[in-house]
Amino acid sequence: MRIISGEFRGRKINPPASMPHTRPTTDLAKEGLFNIIQHRIDLEGIKTLDLFGGTGSISYELASRGAADLTIIEKDATMYEFIKKNMEMLKVSNYKVLRLDVFSYLASCSEKFDFIFAGPPYALGTIDELPKIIVEKKLIAEGGYFVLEHTPRNAYEKFPGFEFQRNYGTTVFSFFTSEGERNEEKED
Secondary structure, three states: OEOOOOOOOOOEOOOOOOOOOOOOOOHHHHHHHHHHHHOOOOOOOOEEEEEOOOOOHHHHHHHHOOOOEEEEEOOOHHHHHHHHHHHHHOOOOOEEEEOOOHHHHHHHOOOOEEEEEEOOOOOOOOOOHHHHHHHHOOOEEEEEEEEEEEOOOOOOOOOOOEEEEEEEOOEEEEEEOOOOOOOHHHOO
């Protein structure tokens, strides 16, 4: 796993040999995601939320590109420690990693974020609740995005706030906004 761009570009992160319940976003899909995002949001100085932090790959990329405030939610103890260790190794100080269940965190969250990413386990039975909760609770800041990583068998076109999706083989990213008023003409 490598950091694609920014201050830490080219740095390799070696995930633990046994990653419980973790499926890192592939470099190809991650590169596609950030190509889309960087044309829509100035990542410098933004406030981010990484749900199901896993290896921390998305947050390392955000930190590398200048995000000012990173919150990472990861309930697994091994991955929680792994993320902390790598943030310290990269000398990132503007982050907090919370060892919590994502749905417990969202139930009490009232902050707004410029960029929210969720890469849940593909077998998560409650995956469809994520965009409902995030849009309903108005956690996406004006001009911001929530991106949900999922498989092609999930469809979110009719969900409130849905804007568009991009497919990278077995990985699909659905993009949501707070108001759902943008259109695809803003595409890169």
